[in-house]
Amino acid sequence: MTNTYYEFFCPVKVIAGKAALEHIPYELTGLAAKRPMIITDKGVRAAGLLDPVIAACEESGLDIISIYDDVPPDSSTTVVRDIAAIYRKEKCDSIIAIGGGSAIDTGKAVNILVSEGGTDIAKYTGAGVIKQPLKPFFVVPTTAGTGSEVTSVAVITDEKKGVKLPFSSSFLLPNAAIIDPRMTLTLPPHITAATAMDAMTHAVESFTCMAKNPLSDAYATAAIKKVSQSLLQVMDNPKDNDGRLELAQASTMAGIAFSNSMVGLVHSLGHATGAICHLPHGMCMSLYLPYVLEYNLETIREPLGELLLYLEGPEIYAATPASRRAEASISALRKLRDALYKRCQLPRTLKETDKVTEDQLDAIAEMALDDGSIMFNPKEVTLKDARAVLQRAWA
Amino acid sequence: MLAKRIQPMASQARRLYVELMFQVMGRALQAVSEVDSEVQAEAKALPKGFLFEMMVMPDGSKLIVEHVGEGRFHYHGDSAPRPVDVSIRFKHLAHAFLVLSFQEKTSVAFANDRMLVDGDVSYAVRMTRVLNRLESFILPKIIAKRAVKEYPENLQLPEKLISAAQIYLKVATHFVQSARA
Numbered sequence: 001m002t003n004t005y006y007e008f009f010c011p012v013k014v015i016a017g018k019a020a021l022e023h024i025p026y027e028l029t030g031l032a033a034k035r036p037m038i039i040t041d042k043g044v045r046a047a048g049l050l051d052p053v054i055a056a057c058e059e060s061g062l063d064i065i066s067i068y069d070d071v072p073p074d075s076s077t078t079v080v081r082d083i084a085a086i087y088r089k090e091k092c093d094s095i096i097a098i099g100g101g102s103a104i105d106t107g108k109a110v111n112i113l114v115s116e117g118g119t120d121i122a123k124y125t126g127a128g129v130i131k132q133p134l135k136p137f138f139v140v141p142t143t144a145g146t147g148s149e150v151t152s153v154a155v156i157t158d159e160k161k162g163v164k165l166p167f168s169s170s171f172l173l174p175n176a177a178i179i180d181p182r183m184t185l186t187l188p189p190h191i192t193a194a195t196a197m198d199a200m201t202h203a204v205e206s207f208t209c210m211a212k213n214p215l216s217d218a219y220a221t222a223a224i225k226k227v228s229q230s231l232l233q234v235m236d237n238p239k240d241n242d243g244r245l246e247l248a249q250a251s252t253m254a255g256i257a258f259s260n261s262m263v264g265l266v267h268s269l270g271h272a273t274g275a276i277c278h279l280p281h282g283m284c285m286s287l288y289l290p291y292v293l294e295y296n297l298e299t300i301r302e303p304l305g306e307l308l309l310y311l312e313g314p315e316i317y318a319a320t321p322a323s324r325r326a327e328a329s330i331s332a333l334r335k336l337r338d339a340l341y342k343r344c345q346l347p348r349t350l351k352e353t354d355k356v357t358e359d360q361l362d363a364i365a366e367m368a369l370d371d372g373s374i375m376f377n378p379k380e381v382t383l384k385d386a387r388a389v390l391q392r393a394w395a
Numbered sequence: 396m397l398a399k400r401i402q403p404m405a406s407q408a409r410r411l412y413v414e415l416m417f418q419v420m421g422r423a424l425q426a427v428s429e430v431d432s433e434v435q436a437e438a439k440a441l442p443k444g445f446l447f448e449m450m451v452m453p454d455g456s457k458l459i460v461e462h463v464g465e466g467r468f469h470y471h472g473d474s475a476p477r478p479v480d481v482s483i484r485f486k487h488l489a490h491a492f493l494v495l496s497f498q499e500k501t502s503v504a505f506a507n508d509r510m511l512v513d514g515d516v517s518y519a520v521r522m523t524r525v526l527n528r529l530e531s532f533i534l535p536k537i538i539a540k541r542a543v544k545e546y547p548e549n550l551q552l553p554e555k556l557i558s559a560a561q562i563y564l565k566v567a568t569h570f571v572q573s574a575r576a
Binding site: 006007127210262374375376 | 503506513
């Protein structure tokens with residue numbers, strides 16, 4: 001009898017491709033929603049990304065009742081409470097979150113409050129607290145990396161207590177994720193690169209960490225292939241619609257993969273570095289990925305070797321001896337990082353970020369050790385190990 | 396027919412085994428925090444009065460320990476003096492049995508969604524490291540390797556034997572004291 005066991009869950013309807021935004025009115029109507037509220041940030045609005053969504057709804061006779069466009073990069077309990085108050089005042093009946101991780105997490109948290117009641121979102125923190133379906137909730141990602149549109153978690157900062165509140169429930173998952181290439185077409189090069197490497201890391205860690213399973217593996221490998229084939233193409237030609245769609249789909253697929261198989265040490269170090277040095281998450285992922293893979297190498301030699309097929313294609317995979325494929329996969333990722341550095345100076349070492357000092361490495365290592373994702377890293381990590389990885393990533 | 400008769404007995408045996416293991420682990424957590432400086436260093440980062448629980452859902456066996464300060468734990472048995480801060484909950488008795496009979500590593504059980512964490516995840520991660528350290532001490536290496544993700548390389552036999560003897564002695568003493576009380 002096999003000892004393997006896994007769980008896989010993703011009920012999010014994915015609406016992807018050309019004119020995907022124009023499906024929003026139909027989907028809302030299908031859930032009896034007539035008074036949607038948009039939750040977004042100033043950057044998204046300034047980039048004109050709301051216009052096609054609003055136009056798509058108006059053309060179908062559906063008015064957007066309210067637009068909240070002031071979500072900060074690190075959303076807070078106060079912001080969530082304020083948006084919930086507007087939602088109630090305007091008698092909205094559904095939410096469309098448009099943006100990156102922060103706007104989407106805010107949308108999830110607002111949906112908890114307006115569905116469950118009350119004004120204190122902290123009451124619902126933790127796993128499995130929410131027991132019933134929430135209001136209709138749609139997500140339109142404007143970056144191709146976080147995968148938040150298909151994850152059942154949200155993180156909101158409690159300003160008063162100075163802590164981050166995690167929320168986890170399958171009811172946080174949106175009814176639909178709308179992936180339209182128009183929404184990522186204007187992403188600047190360094191954000192395109194960092195967010196795509198975020199998706200790449202989600203997929204690689206999903207495929208090599210402890211909770212990997214056949215279904216998440218399928219999503220992870222497909223995502224790796226798409227990022228490998230399209231990222232540099234898009235960097236060279238930002239208006240490449242097809243390439244943008246490939247990256248956006250890769251992000252969603254990697255999101256589905258990692259939300260069902262978790263991530264490991266790259267994320268532990270990345271979360272700690274983000275908290276201490278305020279570096280963007282995607283940049284941290286890109287930076288740490290090869291160093292962590294080298295650390296885990298002997299534990300993940302087989303799956304990492306398999307990834308060469310998706311990173312470099314069948315010819316290089318076939319020409320590489322099986323015993324060297326894992327190292328070749330790491331080299332492929334390093335090569336990709338070098339190419340990104342050349343195009344947009346996406347840092348490859350902590351020193352290259354110019355925002356981290358060497359004396360912060362100990363604090364990063366200590367914080368990383370207490371990060372939840374370290375549980376799923378295939379190899380045990382001690383403080384000494386974490387310090388060693390950071391030292392290698394330094395310069 | 397025979398299988399049908401045996402099943403309730405097997406289930407009862409598993410229940411008793413899990414209950415006994417929780418009692419041993421709770422007392423051993425208290426003991427290891429009195430003898431091992433690494434465990435003390437881990438525990439010192441927890442707030443004083445921090446209550447940790449491991450239990451079987453929905454209302455099965457449980458163990459509760461409190462950090463009483465200076466890196467020391469106190470075993471409270473199966474009742475908490477106030478709401479616990481972090482709870483690791485096995486979804487089913489069978490899952491607790493798999494872990495506590497060392498058929499499934501704690502880390503694998505987490506990866507397999509056998510249990511849930513309620514509370515601050517960073518504290519749960521820290522407590523898992525303490526549990527791993529405890530298991531490395533009190534179990535023979537061959538069994539400990541089945542329980543923890545990686546058996547600590549720096550744990551030498553003399554240190555292991557001395558610490559294990561101290562822990563077992565303290566556990567046995569605690570059992571006797573509890574029985575007398």
